[in-house]
Amino acid sequence: MKPLDRLILDLQRALGEDRVRTDEEHRLTYACDESGIPELYLPDVVVHPQSTHEVSVVAARAYDLGIPLVPRGAGTGVTGGALAVHGGVLVVFDRMNRIKEVQVGDLTLITEPGAITLEVHEAAEAEGLFYPPDPASLDSCSIGGNVAENAGGPRALKYGVTKHYVLELEVVLPDGSVHRFGRPTKKWVTGYDLVSLITGSEGTLGFITEITLRLVPKPPHLETLLVPFPDVRSASVAVTEILRAGILPRTLELMDHRAIEVVREKAPPNLPPETGALLIFEQDGKEQEVWADVERAAEIFEKHGALDLLAAQTEAERDRLWRARRSVLTDLQESYPIVRSEDLVFPRTRIPEAVEMAYRVEQETGVPLCTFGHIGDGNLHVNLLYSPEQQEQVNRALQLLYQGTVALGGTISGEHGIGLLKRPFLAVEQPAELIGLQRQIKALFDPKGLMNPGKIF
Ligand SMILES: Cc1cc2nc3c(=O)[nH]c(=O)nc-3n(C[C@H](O)[C@H](O)[C@H](O)COP(=O)(O)OP(=O)(O)OC[C@H]3O[C@@H](n4cnc5c(N)ncnc54)[C@H](O)[C@@H]3O)c2cc1C
Incomplete structure (x- = not known):
């Protein structure tokens, strides 16, 4: 019997046929993600484990038989990280989606990886607590995917990104062994920080099967300003001044x-009518302090050419504004044949130069760009909008954007990861020795090279 047939038989016996699927229709559901990669990558088998033990059984058996393993959360990734590019077993975490508990006194939340991020927010807020990381996809992405990608979001400016909230992880290594990294305490420095290594490792080192998150008290007051500017240049100068x-x-x-x-x-x-760019400014905290910041910010915005200052007067107005902001990427995807969403990050003092650089690339290559995102972090989602016959121009635009980013002291990925899409460009930012060192780390966790192969390196 071929190794794959052996594996399928063994897993169907262990998990049941309804959670070990080989029918083409089911496999097709998982052959793409939100990266816009046109090729379909069919996994050979899709499994839906319900427990850490089942993940361990799947991994151990596949690893033993030399079959690739690919973790998948909700498939909202935009760099192709969850695609089974070499086939094999796709492990989908949709049945491991239970938020286990919120420990109010410890300011922690324990969850399975498949929980949707918005549900994590709601569970924390139901106890008067707050989980700040808020990727724009929060109503559809999984918390396990957020940890695997070290996801950011609009609130990262004040609160940081996912890694700043991960205290402890349960991880199943590709050989099936189960480990706990970190501690559920606010501080720990015992041994190497393997939590940070796994966070952002894009599913290439192991399966995240349980996550303990740090929470903070929910801020009592929130104000939101929408600030129109004539163009991105004036808006970006205002940001650096703020x-x-x-x-x-x-x-x-x-x-x-x-x-x-x-x-x-x-x-x-x-x-x-002359609006060419918008800033969304939001501050939270104690009411008096929030208003003091809003007033100072308003002065700076006006001094730097703001056309108006529009405050969200009600919760409904704030929701409407955020719905618009959060849907930019999906609406672009519906309006253009191909959208390649970049997540370049620059030192914040270089933001105005970064904006100039992106415009120059647009002019030089003729590829239309749409720029939005977390400008306060120096994190710009530069989106290339194109059709298939423009691929050569797009490759040139990408090379110029990445080189320009690194020359300004920035990085080619702030939150989306390298995955499949940016793999050819990793060397623009990192020297061969650094890439080699990371490969050696991967080999320690995954000596056979079967864990999410074809990603990052
Ligand atoms: C409209 C839109 C807006 C977005 N906005 C943001 C944003 O503001 N900030 C941001 O950071 N990202 C954003 N993203 C990208 C995406 O939502 C994030 O990368 C998210 O973290 C992916 O989660 P997921 O559950 O969909 O993961 P998937 O796409 O399923 O997987 C992503 C990666 O994580 C790995 N993985 C998933 N689960 C596990 C697990 N349990 N164990 C080990 N590895 C695992 C996969 O192998 C893959 O490499 C956006 C995407 C869209 C479509």
Whole structure:
């Protein structure tokens, strides 16, 4: 019997046929993600484990038989990380989606990896606590996918990214062994920080099967300002001035003219006609302090060319604004044949130069760009909008964007990971020795090279 047939038989016996699927229709559901990669990558078998023990059984058997293993959360990744590029077993965490407990006194939450991030937010907030990381996909991505990608989001400016909230992880290594990394305490320095190594490792080192997250008290007050500018340049100068003034907002987001256009139906109707860029400024905390920051920020915005200052007056207005912002990427995907979403990050003092650099690339290559995202972090989602026959121009644009980013002291990925899509460009940022060192680390966890093969390196 072939190793794959042996594996399928063994897993169907262990987990049951309904959770070990080989029918083409089911496998096709998992052959793509949100990366826009046109090829379909069919896994040979899709399994839906319900416990750490089952993940361990699947991994041990596949590893023994030399069959690739690929973890998958909700498939919202935009770099192809969850695609089974070499076939094998796709391990989907949709049945391991239980939020186990919120420990109010310890400010922690323990969850299985398949829980949707919004549900983690809701569970924390139901206890008066707060889980800050908020990827724009939060109503559809999984918390395990967030840990695997070290996801960011609009609130990262003040609160940091996923890794700042992961205390302890249960991890199943590709050989099936089960480990706990870290401790559920606010501090620990016992041994190497393997939690940080797994966080952001894009499913290439092991399966995350349980996560203990750090929570913070829910901020009592929140204010949101929408600030239209004539163009991205003036908005980006205002952002650096806000940060230079020592104001640390919870959120400082940018939308350029193409982003505004694509969500126009959802954006507030009262934007000045000459609006070419929008900033969303949000601050939370004690009411008096929030208002003090809002007033100082408003002065800076006005000084740097803001066309208006529009405050969200109600929760419904705030929701509407965020729905518009969060849907920019999906609306772009519906409006253009191919959207390649980049997540470049720059030192914040270089933001205006970064914006200039992106415009130059657009002019030089003729590939239209849409820029939006977490500008307060220096994190710009530069989206390339194109059709298949423009692939050569796009490759040139990518090379120029990445080189320009590194030359400005930035990084080619702030939150989406390298995955499959950026793999050819890793060497633009990292020297061969550093890539070699990381390969050696991977080989310690995965000596046979079967864990999510074809990603990052
Ligand atoms: C509209 C839209 C908006 C987005 N906005 C943001 C944003 O603001 N910030 C941001 O950071 N990202 C954003 N993303 C990208 C994406 O949502 C994140 O990368 C998210 O963390 C992926 O989670 P997922 O559950 O969908 O993971 P998947 O796509 O299923 O997998 C992503 C990677 O994680 C690995 N993985 C998944 N689960 C596990 C596990 N349990 N153990 C080990 N490895 C695992 C996979 O192998 C893969 O490499 C956005 C995507 C979309 C479509």
